[in-house]
Amino acid sequence: MFRMKNSIREQNSIIVLSEIINRPEISRAMISELTGLNKATVSEIVRRLIEDDYVIEIGPGKSTSSGGRRPILLTVNKKAGVSISFDVRYDRISYLITYLDGEKIDYTIEEKEMTKDNIVDSITSVVENFKSTLTDSPFGIIGITISIHGIVNENKIEFTPYFDLDEIDLVSILEQKCDLPIHIENEANLSALAEAAFDYEHEHIVSFSAHTGIGAGVILHGQLHRGSSGRSGEVGHTVLYPNGVNCPCGNQGCLEQYCSTKAVVRKFQRLKGDESLTFDDLVASYHEKDSSTLNMILQFAKDFGIGLMNVIGNYDPEVVYINSELLEEIPELISLLQHYLSMTIYKNVVLKQSLLGKKASLYGATVMNLQKFLHVSNVEFSLNMEKVLEVE
Amino acid sequence: MFRMKNSIREQNSIIVLSEIINRPEISRAMISELTGLNKATVSEIVRRLIEDDYVIEIGPGKSTSSGGRRPILLTVNKKAGVSISFDVRYDRISYLITYLDGEKIDYTIEEKEMTKDNIVDSITSVVENFKSTLTDSPFGIIGITISIHGIVNENKIEFTPYFDLDEIDLVSILEQKCDLPIHIENEANLSALAEAAFDYEHEHIVSFSAHTGIGAGVILHGQLHRGSSGRSGEVGHTVLYPNGVNCPCGNQGCLEQYCSTKAVVRKFQRLKGDESLTFDDLVASYHEKDSSTLNMILQFAKDFGIGLMNVIGNYDPEVVYINSELLEEIPELISLLQHYLSMTIYKNVVLKQSLLGKKASLYGATVMNLQKFLHVSNVEFSLNMEKVLEVE
DNA sequence: GATAGTTTGTTAGTCGAATTAACTAACTTC
């Protein structure tokens, strides 16, 4: 058991700050009611939060119909610091710079091949560039979190399929060059953090990502579950068909070989005997109700459903957010999957389309920056949903 | 955030008590060193624990080679209360009565068909019987926990295959009749609690039980993960062979239809064309190196391994305790499974034979009684390993 | 428009848990 020194680590301070971050404006009295903390306690904690630049007063609110003193509304001092997020894939890099509430300052995607030789420069040039424009703020850049499509453990990249980032110690290099807190995390895990940060209702959340690979990020009791070595939720390599097709991972019949976007497009190409067909062609063919495509998609849904059930049967979450280009284009598949679920003991599990799509991991990285900055491990605070959803 | 009233709920009290429960004897100075709490703080907390009958002093220890005052050794006041555990299957009921450290007072297995009509009497008669022999103790019976081979949620039995316990509200009935705290929990979950209570080293533990059904109990960050509706770890009904044999659960190709003890014996019977063959015959045939039996067991190991990998790929635990009659009789299969694992990204995950075997759930129930009694949700305290392993 | 009632937020005093620092107690070694 370690003792709390830093005031912001103090349990109740973080509870109060969470309530303030969670909504656009709130009064001391309301915080007291929501948390069960005494009014006097809330006043004292808020006094320190204001003193330390975390919170600002934005003026009086309206009194209720039954009268009474008007509340003094509080809000998080969102401009006290900024967060920088990167998402790195083998074929592209994107970044997002936001204030503390998630409001966008800058967002860019660049399609280019990423390697261990260009990643450091790609990142530092963005950071240096931004640093030069940054006017004085109490906290400055609170941290940089990098989303990696691969296995990450203890801030080290252990395995990156399709590229070679595992050959350098990215965090050490960047910490030296930037002199800022650097964090790296798996893409699916960060996506789950993002979904959880916007979901006030649920405690157990799975984010199921199917892009080039398939992975699940898992939030249990409001906290990210990373597993003992950062390998939790690697469902892409659980076996769907014993004795099925070979997978680069060494096993046979892995889910990823049947249900990743890549695999489905390949199957579509073989079905039509045309290797030039793209993802968009597949979607078009489906919407034209081409019967062989329909059948193929139906088979995909069955396989996908088994992979999904596999995760649900292990974790028993309340809700699963699905983040997949294919299911985004064919949303009725979600209903179909929900129908499959309704016939099992997991009928109460709710499937939802991810609201954040391809920006999920970037916002998850923002959440991680905030978590590290505030020294908390839960997601009981949130970014400003409105601000986030209006981006692009 | 709720305030702590009851002294024993107080964070640091429970930390100190855990250290005392965790070993046969310990001094105040050592507690101070282990926990980081100040000597004075430890003295005060221990004073209250002694006052409240949780702890006793057992006399002076030896001083170290470099001299100094001799320590006053402390130990948990194990006879201050007793725990009662039941394990209920469709075909038998067993119970275990222990002191607070897990030392056996009574243990009995009775083979009989259990139904909703006889379960209440079976339990109350044991409790009443024991109550009459119980001499005055500070806490008396601290609780009764019942292990159920079925789905349990919020202290209610929701589904029991092979029998009908889900038709009565067992906890309410027993609470009325016994006037004691009654808890019920799934068998696999309790087994996991038991394994974790004896495992000081690991934080993420899976207990994989394969008996009539297949289930996994999961300990994450030292706490039992039950899922949002008590259905976590229901791996018996994840799909092994898509389009495989029908399962009573409604799905096709469930793991349970291939790897439960029941399923394997049935397969052996068909293999040999003799329906009277038993589990023991299967084990004998294997040890006689009957080639068709060997092949069958090899196939079983492959299937079992896929089921296991499925769980590991989701949770990424540090260690998996396997509780299966078949693997207990053929322990070399564990090495084989470990070999399969070594070829995956989960090469660091350790497989172990359960030390507790068929008594795992009973000891897990004891742990649960202690957890509820002490108002804690972790297993950072333990039963007395020596005392437990000498039972029978 | 004076008064009563309501709600927000602050102040003063108190409590309790944990800390530090200085002590006593009880040993070993030389």
Add this chain to the structure above:
DNA sequence: GAAGTTAGTTAATTCGACTAACAAACTATC
């Protein structure tokens, strides 16, 4: 027997959170 070491207690202090009382600022109403 003196010096060094370890165990445990005591007293004073700090700090977070609580209660209770109050001031501030509103609404409703006769």
